[in-house]
Structures are given as C-alpha cells and as structure tokens.
Amino acid sequence: MTTMIDPTDGVAPETGATPPPRSGRLSMWRLLLRDRMATVALVVLVLIVLSTVGGSLILGDKSNDQDLARGAIAPFSLDHGWLYVLGSDKLGRSMIARMVVGGRTTLAVAVPAVLISLVIGSLIGMWAGYHRGWRETVAMRVADVIMSFPSLLMAVVVLYVFSPSASMIVVVLAITRIPIYLRTARAESAELQSRTFVDAARTFGTRPTAIIRRHVFPIVLPTLLTVATLDFCYVMLAESSLSFLGIGIQPPGVSWGLMVSQGRQYLQTAWWLSFFPGLAIVVTAVCSTLLASWVRIATDPSQRWRLTVPRKAAARRRRQAPIVEGEVS
Amino acid sequence: MLYFLRRRSLTSLLPLLFVLVGVFVLARLTGDPTSLYLPESATAEQRRAFAASHGFDDPVWKQLLHYLQGIPHLDFGTSLRTGQTAASMALRAFPNTLQLAFATMLISVVVAVVLGSWAAYRPNSLADRISSLLSMTAGSVPDFWFAIMGVWIFAVILGVLPTSGTDNGLLSWVLPVVTLCVRPIGVLTQVVRGAMVSALSAPYVRLARSKGATDVRLVTHHALRNAAAPALTVAGDLAVGLINGAVVVETIFGWPGIGKLMIDSILQRDFAVLQACVLLTALSIFVLNILIDLGYALLDARVRETVKA
Numbered sequence: 001m002t003t004m005i006d007p008t009d010g011v012a013p014e015t016g017a018t019p020p021p022r023s024g025r026l027s028m029w030r031l032l033l034r035d036r037m038a039t040v041a042l043v044v045l046v047l048i049v050l051s052t053v054g055g056s057l058i059l060g061d062k063s064n065d066q067d068l069a070r071g072a073i074a075p076f077s078l079d080h081g082w083l084y085v086l087g088s089d090k091l092g093r094s095m096i097a098r099m100v101v102g103g104r105t106t107l108a109v110a111v112p113a114v115l116i117s118l119v120i121g122s123l124i125g126m127w128a129g130y131h132r133g134w135r136e137t138v139a140m141r142v143a144d145v146i147m148s149f150p151s152l153l154m155a156v157v158v159l160y161v162f163s164p165s166a167s168m169i170v171v172v173l174a175i176t177r178i179p180i181y182l183r184t185a186r187a188e189s190a191e192l193q194s195r196t197f198v199d200a201a202r203t204f205g206t207r208p209t210a211i212i213r214r215h216v217f218p219i220v221l222p223t224l225l226t227v228a229t230l231d232f233c234y235v236m237l238a239e240s241s242l243s244f245l246g247i248g249i250q251p252p253g254v255s256w257g258l259m260v261s262q263g264r265q266y267l268q269t270a271w272w273l274s275f276f277p278g279l280a281i282v283v284t285a286v287c288s289t290l291l292a293s294w295v296r297i298a299t300d301p302s303q304r305w306r307l308t309v310p311r312k313a314a315a316r317r318r319r320q321a322p323i324v325e326g327e328v329s
Numbered sequence: 330m331l332y333f334l335r336r337r338s339l340t341s342l343l344p345l346l347f348v349l350v351g352v353f354v355l356a357r358l359t360g361d362p363t364s365l366y367l368p369e370s371a372t373a374e375q376r377r378a379f380a381a382s383h384g385f386d387d388p389v390w391k392q393l394l395h396y397l398q399g400i401p402h403l404d405f406g407t408s409l410r411t412g413q414t415a416a417s418m419a420l421r422a423f424p425n426t427l428q429l430a431f432a433t434m435l436i437s438v439v440v441a442v443v444l445g446s447w448a449a450y451r452p453n454s455l456a457d458r459i460s461s462l463l464s465m466t467a468g469s470v471p472d473f474w475f476a477i478m479g480v481w482i483f484a485v486i487l488g489v490l491p492t493s494g495t496d497n498g499l500l501s502w503v504l505p506v507v508t509l510c511v512r513p514i515g516v517l518t519q520v521v522r523g524a525m526v527s528a529l530s531a532p533y534v535r536l537a538r539s540k541g542a543t544d545v546r547l548v549t550h551h552a553l554r555n556a557a558a559p560a561l562t563v564a565g566d567l568a569v570g571l572i573n574g575a576v577v578v579e580t581i582f583g584w585p586g587i588g589k590l591m592i593d594s595i596l597q598r599d600f601a602v603l604q605a606c607v608l609l610t611a612l613s614i615f616v617l618n619i620l621i622d623l624g625y626a627l628l629d630a631r632v633r634e635t636v637k638a
Contacts, residue, residue, distance in 0.1 A: 152572075230468070
C-alpha cells in the first residue's frame with residue numbers, strides 16, 4: 001500500500017536491497033528519516049529526556065551541593081573538572097547538575113499536564129460533539145469561561161491560594177489547557193457524527209460510547225496528538241513563567257524557569273546562570289515544534305505525500321503551503 | 330445593530346461575572362490578611378478589631394454580597410496597603426499597561442501585515458524565511474528569558490538602554506515593547522501569510538491582474554482586504570494574551586502597570602486592589618471582544634448583512 005504512494009521507489013527499482021515496508025509503523029519510521037529536521041528534532045528530544053532522567057539519578061545530590069570555594073566559576077573550562085564545564089553559581093553548585101535536575105522537574109510538570117488535559121479535554125469534547133444539544137452548549141460555555149481570562153493570571157491566583165507544589169502546578173496548567181482539546185475534539189466529532197458510517201453504526205444499535213470509541217476516536221486522534229505536541233511547548237513555557245514569577249517550583253527545588261529567575265540578579269557578573277537554562281527551554285521548545293509540524297503532516301493522509309517526494313521538492317512545496325499556528329492564548 | 334451588540338454583551342457578561350466571583354472566593358481562601366498587616370505583638374483584641382473593620386470576620390458569601398452591592402456605586406473598596414481606594418490605584422496603573430499594549434499591537438500589526446504579505450507574494454524570499462523564523466521564535470522563546478537577555482546585551486554589556494523604569498523617555502520603551510512584540514508578530518505574520526496565499530490565488534485577484542492592476546495595488550486593495558478578517562480574529566486573541574506577557578514584562582522592567590500591581594496585590598494579600606484590577610482587565614477584554622466582533626462585521630459583507638438585520 002505504501003509503495004504505491006512512494007514515487008522514489010518507482011524511480012529506483014534496482015535498489016531491491018531495501019525491502020518494502022510491511023507495516024504502517026515501519027513506513028512511519030522511514031517517513032521520519034526522510035525529513036532531516038524532524039529526525040534531528042526527535043534525536044535531540046530523546047537526548048534531553050535521557051540526560052535529564054538518567055542524569056538526575058547520577059547528579060541528583062550534586063545539584064544542591066554547595067562549595068563556596070568554587071563559587072561563580074565561568075563556563076567552558078575544564079580546570080575544575082567536568083562538573084563545572086557550564087560554570088557554577090555563587091554558592092558553588094554545579095550548573096550541569098542543576099540543569100539536569102531542573103530539566104527533569106520541567107518535564108515532570110509539562111508531560112503530565114499535557115496528558116491530563118489531553119485525556120479530559122478530548123473525552124468531554126468528543127462526548128459533547130457527538131451528542132450535540134445542551135451537552136455541547138454547557139461544555140462550550142465552560143470552555144469559554146476558562147479561555148476568556150488570561151491563563152497565566154488564573155494560574156497566579158490559584159497557585160497563591162494553594163501552596164505552590166509541582167502537583168498543584170500540573171493541575172492548574174492542565175485545567176487552563178483543557179479548552180484547547182475540548183474545542184478541537186468537539187468540532188471534529190460534531191462533524192463526524194453526521195457521517196454515513198456513524199449513521200450506519202447507530203442503525204445497528206451500537207451504543208454511543210461504543211461509537212465514540214470505535215468510530216470517532218481513531219479519526220480525531222491524529223489531530224489531538226498534533227495539538228498536544230504543540231501544546232507541550234506552551235505548557236513548558238507557562239511552567240517556566242510561573243517559576244520565574246516565584247509562584248511555581250519553590251527552592252530548594254530546581255527548574256529551568258526558576259534558574260533563569262535566580263540568575264537574574266547576577267546578570268552583571270555571571271551571565272551564564274540565566275543564559276543556559278533559558279537556552280535549554282528554547283532548544284526543547286524548538287524541537288517539539290519541529291516534531292509537531294512533522295506529525296501534523298505525517299498523520300494526515302491527504303498531506304502525507306509531501307513527505308514522500310524527494311527532499312528539495314518537498315521543502316519547496318511545504319513552504320508554499322500555508323501553515324497557520326495553532327491559536328494559543 | 331443594537332440587537333447584535335446586546336446579544337453579544339449578554340453572552341460575554343456571564344463569563345465576566347463568573348471570573349469576578351471566582352477570583353473573590355479564591356482570594357479569600359488565601360488566608361486572612363490580618364496576620365500580614367498587624368505586628369506579631371498585636372493582641373487578639375486588636376486582631377479582631379482589624380478583621381471587623383475590614384469585614385474579614387463575615388462569612389465569604391456575605392463579603393461577596395457586600396462587594397457586589399458596592400460595584401454599582403463605583404465603590405471597589407480600599408487598599409489595605411496604601412489606604413487609597415482600590416479603583417484609583419487600578420485606574421492609575423491601567424493607562425501604563427494600555428500604552429504598552431497599544432504600542433505593541435500597533436507595531437506588531439504593521440510588521441506582520443508587511444512581512445506576511447511580502448512572504449506570501451514571494452515564497453522562498455528573504456521575507457518568507459524571516460517570517461518562518463519569527464513564528465518559530467514566537468512559540469519557543471520564553472518572554473522572560475528574552476527580556477533578561479535583552480537587558481544583559483543592551484543594558485549591561487553595551488550600556489545603551491536602561492535596565493528598568495520609565496524615566497528614560499523613549500529609550501525605556503524599547504526593551505519592554507520589543508519583548509511583548511515577539512509573540513504577536515510571529516503568530517500574526519504566519520496568519521497574514523496564510524490568508525494572503527489563499528487570497529492571492531483567488532479568481533478575483535486574477536481578474537484584477539488581467540485588468541492591468543499593479544502588483545502593489547493587487548496586494549493592498551484586493552488581497553489584503555479579504556485576508557484581514559482572519560488576521561483580526563487572531564489579533565484579538567493575541568491582545569488578550571498580552572496580559573500574560575504584561576505581567577512578566579512589567580515585573581522585569583519595573584513598569585508601573587496593571588500586571589505588576591496585580592502580582593504585588595496577590596503577594597501582599599491586598600484583595601480590594603486585586604479585584605479592582607481583575608475587574609478592569611476583564612472589562613477591557615470584554616470591550617475588546619465586542620470591538621473585534623464589530624470590526625469583523627464591518628470587514629465581511631456577509632456578516633454585515635446579518636448584523637444589520
């Protein structure tokens with residue numbers, strides 16, 4: 001099936017060494033490898049996850065080890081051992097160790113928040129879109145209320161009420177992001193529920209929950225996954241902003257946003273304290289945006305051909321195609 | 330027209346009320362400000378008197394009722410911190426944020442329209458590359474980091490711009506406005522570009538071209554008019570989102586605006602001021618949404634008819 005769409009296989013039939021892909025998953029991997037940017041983005045993301053999760057097991061204790069004799073070491077020098085390659089802060093804590101632990105905190109907040117809002121938002125959205133009527137109205141009104149107020153402010157107020165802890169931040173961020181998935185899932189499922197195959201299923205007496213699970217969900221899923229990948233960036237930036245404002249992760253905890261904030265007062269003497277954590281946020285966000293735009297194309301059967309044509313033509317075509325950023329407010 | 334406005338106001342007032350009540354109740358849950366404002370040595374008697382004089386000893390619903398009753402009389406309570414009325418404090422800070430937001434939106438819209446149209450007109454050109462880069466930056470660079478790096482490069486290393494405050498005239502505007510602009514420009518350019526790509530390939534543009542319209546006229550008179558509607562909607566969302574940015578930017582640059590006032594009031598448990606700020610923000614978002622709906626109706630002939638009806 002996939003060989004049929006893949007024109008490059010037709011161009012070079014003599015390369016019989018590469019067996020035709022047998023499963024959809026395999027062809028997805030090949031599609032990914034064709035897109036150099038997406039591959040690099042994925043590799044970098046995997047490296048970040050591995051180094052933060054694995055690294056914090058090894059360096060976890062080091063992140064709060066103070067050593068005043070080694071305070072404010074400038075980065076890019078191996079004089080004090082590899083732990084101080086990225087320098088150290090005023091208290092002599094290794095930047096590398098803190099970056100690794102901070103990254104784990106940031107991921108540990110962002111990933112669950114995205115997953116929770118994805119699951120809750122899409123379940124309610126599909127349910128509301130399938131049933132229409134008052135259920136739809138109520139769900140959309142609630143989403144409007146959440147959306148009508150700047151999310152950061154809402155988080156600020158809520159986090160001040162309940163003492164800021166990692167789990168509380170996850171809950172707050174998840175709630176503010178639910179409307180995004182709710183709206184997407186509702187719109188798609190409202191459109192799907194009038195299609196013939198859903199009508200057919202209904203005629204055979206299939207229960208609504210089963211229809212949603214078997215007929216609506218598989219079609220909505222790719223869109224939702226794309227939104228989730230993009231939203232990961234947003235949630236990560238939101239966590240960093242909260243930590244930066246002093247109502248997110250609290251010291252002695254470490255997160256990238258908090259590190260930027262702590263380094264701010266040493267800007268004149270130790271620029272690296274703010275620079276590196278911010279750079280880490282940017283790199284992670286850029287990679288997930290790149291990956292999201294790849295997922296968006298790869299999971300859309302009507303767009304997938306863009307990835308199968310030779311690279312230069314693909315790049316040209318993709319640039320011509322209008323890409324509209326997902327609305328995030 | 331009036332019917333349209335009335336219906337729109339009613340549907341938007343509900344969220345407004347919800348937000349107001351929500352913030353009121355949530356703020357009360359943050360704890361009694363008595364212990365924060367009285368010295369440690371204050372007697373239980375003094376504490377009770379303080380709470381009673383500000384109404385903190387009443388149940389929350391009674392306080393809420395009292396607060397809502399005051400609103401029609403423009404009574405928003407007094408600040409615990411300064412003793413001034415909350416309304417006057419919020420209104421004094423508000424213009425500062427409004428100026429910042431206005432400058433940001435003006436610059437963003439102009440840059441986005443020019444860059445977006447150019448990028449759509451010449452795919453793969455320099456403008457097209459810049460617009461993709463900008464949209465990537467908009468979604469990936471944390472604004473607080475951008476601001477701090479700006480301070481580091483331009484204030485600490487080069488020494489050409491002030492680090493914070495508003496007393497340096499136009500120079501003190503540069504960093505806050507540029508920081509706030511990053512996101513709107515990136516997102517808006519991409520929207521304008523997308524809308525322009527489809528508008529430029531529409532039949533009416535081909536017709537205009539065949540009638541001998543110049544390229545510039547083609548873009549400004551024919552395509553841009555039709556591309557304006559989606560851009561307007563997104564610009565509205567971005568303007569609401571500016572409040573998020575304003576909190577961060579005002580905190581970093583010591584800008585005496587409503588975002589900074591809100592953060593300070595939360596940290597100081599100055600409920601009345603917080604509520605006045607929230608009310609003012611929600612109200613301006615509400616007005617903004619109505620203005621955008623009206624603008625949308627004026628731009629789109631199809632909607633215009635239904636509004637008139």
